[in-house]
Amino acid sequence: MKRLFSNIYRTYFTLLLTFAGLILFMGYLNGRDAESVMIITLTFVVIGCGILFGILPALVFTLLILFFIGSGMFFTELGHTNSLFSNQTLQDVVIWGVALLFFAISAGNVHERIKTMRHTIDQQKRAIKQFVAIDSTTGFDNxxxxxxxxxxxxxxxxxxxxxxxxxxxxxxxxxxxxxxxxxxxxxxxxxxxxxxxxxxxxxxxxxxxxxxxxxxxxxxxxxxxxxxxxxxxxxxxxxxxxxxxxxxxxxxxxxxxxxxxxxxxxxxxxxxxxxxxxxxxxx
The missing domain is CATH 3.30.70.270 (Reverse transcriptase/Diguanylate cyclase domain)
Structure with a gap:
């Protein structure tokens, strides 16, 4: 039980840290143009991926996003054409990349802690089931x-x-x-x-x-x-x-x-x- 409460506390702290970082990141982007909205949307997708599937899928998804955006910006510079992220500087992309990695890891940690809590709860249920040995209807042992x-x-x-x-x-x-x-x-x-x-x-x-x-x-x-x-x-x-x-x-x-x-x-x-x-x- 002590282990369960410890995991709940750590999960709560990780969620607070993740949402605090998300608020700061959204404040940095200011969210006024379509590019910022898309970046914020992709960030939420990464967080959701981490919570649902864990650190590794979230990191893979993050690296794929950064690869396609970086490739798009590179070919845009070569062709001197307008890109989807024409208003974003290299510094913005680097900051976003670091932020995505942070969110992927923190959300993945939440996934792992929730998984651990479920395992702990299952263990407690099995222990209670073994402890409660009497069938309440008949008074017979189970x-x-x-x-x-x-x-x-x-x-x-x-x-x-x-x-x-x-x-x-x-x-x-x-x-x-x-x-x-x-x-x-x-x-x-x-x-x-x-x-x-x-x-x-x-x-x-x-x-x-x-x-x-x-x-x-x-x-x-x-x-x-x-x-x-x-x-x-x-x-x-x-x-x-x-x-x-x-x-x-x-x-x-x-x-x-x-x-x-x-x-x-x-x-x-x-x-x-x-x-x-x-x-x-x-x-």
């Missing part, structure tokens, strides 16, 4: 927390030879339910699901809200032969749901489960195999 818990449980199972089972529930037509009944009913649904799931498993078992339609259950110290009992309890509890208006609806789920094994070295491998084991039968 997907980030699930990976940490699964990793710890895999290590514990390997060390003490204590099996565990992970059950993955995928609710059918979650998006359609939300569209049909609204956000309030969706929250009520998952609040009721979380309550029923707590009644169906042990308090020590870990519960996770993985996404809008998925819930994971980590059954600690549970052999594979006991999973059928838990699935029957879940089936009895979760099949029906009462809406806020008292109407009863039927819910269906895809379900899969996987038992701990030394074949899976990382949570990612375990979850990938769990996805592969997703059975197409309903709960």
């Amino acid at each position: 997907a980030e927390r699930m990976r940490l818990e699964l990793s710890e449980e895999m290590k514990r199972a390997e060390r003490y030879k204590q099996p565990f089972v992970f059950i993955l529930l995928h609710m059918h037509y979650s998006a359609e339910f939300k569209t049909l009944y609204g956000e309030k009913e969706m929250q009520h649904l998952f609040q009721q699901l979380s309550m029923k799931i707590r009644e169906s498993v042990r308090e020590t078992d870990k519960k996770f809200r993985l996404s809008e339609e998925r819930i994971g259950l980590l059954l600690t110290h549970t052999p594979a032969e006991n999973v059928s009992i838990v699935l029957e309890k879940l089936k009895d509890k979760l099949q029906t749901h009462v809406l806020l208006n008292g109407r009863e609806v039927t819910l269906t789920f895809h379900v899969c489960h996987l038992t701990s094994s030394s074949d899976y070295r990382t949570p990612e491998q375990f979850l990938e195999e769990l996805e592969n084991e997703m059975m197409m039968n309903e709960l």
Whole structure:
């Protein structure tokens, strides 16, 4: 956070410096003839290029402008013809060139600082997401927390030879339910699901809200032969749901489960195999 405020302060200072230089430059040109207006317009273009694309594109664009203007003035002098910048002296062009380089660099710095601030904000968002581990609707841990818990449980199972089972529930037509009944009913649904799931498993078992339609259950110290009992309890509890208006609806789920094994070295491998084991039968 301290770094973010430092970047904001530096960006603000750079912008002030850029606009102060721009005001002085416009005062020097006086902006009364068409040439001065064109010079000021090109200067704004360089500043915009620097802010949007960075220092290098702004410098390249500036050098191209100076090259074409210098070439035009050179050939004009050779041919003794009127040029677009006939009222500008060599000194004016040099001053403008230096000013353009200054504006290109300062605007490019603003671009880089904004880019840094965005990166810092993204880092803060990721940190907050990891810190806030609880889903507010169900009270279950989120997907980030699930990976940490699964990793710890895999290590514990390997060390003490204590099996565990992970059950993955995928609710059918979650998006359609939300569209049909609204956000309030969706929250009520998952609040009721979380309550029923707590009644169906042990308090020590870990519960996770993985996404809008998925819930994971980590059954600690549970052999594979006991999973059928838990699935029957879940089936009895979760099949029906009462809406806020008292109407009863039927819910269906895809379900899969996987038992701990030394074949899976990382949570990612375990979850990938769990996805592969997703059975197409309903709960």
